[in-house]
Amino acid sequence: MAETNPIELQKALKGAPYPADREKLVAVAKKNKAGNDMVEKISHLDQKSFESPADVQKAVFGTE
Template identity: 60%
Template sequence: MADMSPIDLQKALKGAEYPASRDDLVSVARNNGAGDQVVDKLEHSGTQRFDGPNDVQKAVFGNG
């Protein structure tokens, strides 16, 4: 399976409202038809609350 890209994450979280809890973002991703890899990365991000998309990117990809 190919690695998940930031674009995959953005597509999965389309329509998400911030600030958001991890559980809220997992629900949005599932509703948007995200793949298991995206959902798993969100579920195991170690962050409970996200103030915006940049927070999600940092938690999932560890950059920034």
């Protein structure tokens, strides 16, 4: 299983409109042909709504 990294996350969510809910981010990731691991990680985030790409990165990686 490939390790998730910030660059892959950025590629997966390229063009996502913010604010966005988790389901919209999953749809964008699939459209951008993100790997299954990345799609799964996004779809299982606890947070349901995101104001910016930084919010998503914080939820995925636990970083500020």
